[in-house]
Amino acid sequence: MLNExxxxxxxxxxxxVFSAMALIALGIAINIFGQTAKNEALSFASxxxxxxxxxxxxxxxxxxxHQVQKRLRNSSRKG
Structure with a gap:
């Protein structure tokens, strides 16, 4: 159950999760662009x-x- x-x-x-990954990747890309353009404000904004x-x-x-706790509680009540 928990393995899947x-x-x-x-x-x-x-x-x-996907939003977090996208924001982190976007921030890294902005930082790289800011560093190569020598734009300090853009680097800090990233x-x-x-x-x-x-x-x-x-x-x-x-x-x-929370979801794992809920599943564990429900499975312990059934068994």
Whole structure:
């Protein structure tokens, strides 16, 4: 059951995970562009985008933890 979490994960978890990955990747791309263009403001702005991605990642961990706890509680009541 728990080994196949992605197959049974809620859509909200999947959306948060993919959004987090996209924001982190976008932030890295913006940072690389800012560094190559020697644009310090753009490089610092990319840190906010990466930070938002990391916050979404943390939210995904919380969502996953709640779902696992719920499944464990339900399986212990059945057995």
């Amino acid at each position: 979490f992605w197959a049974t994960a809620p859509a909200s978890y999947k959306a948060v 840190l906010a985008v990466i930070g938002a991605g990391l916050l979404l990642h943390a939210a995904g961990v919380v969502i996953r933890g």
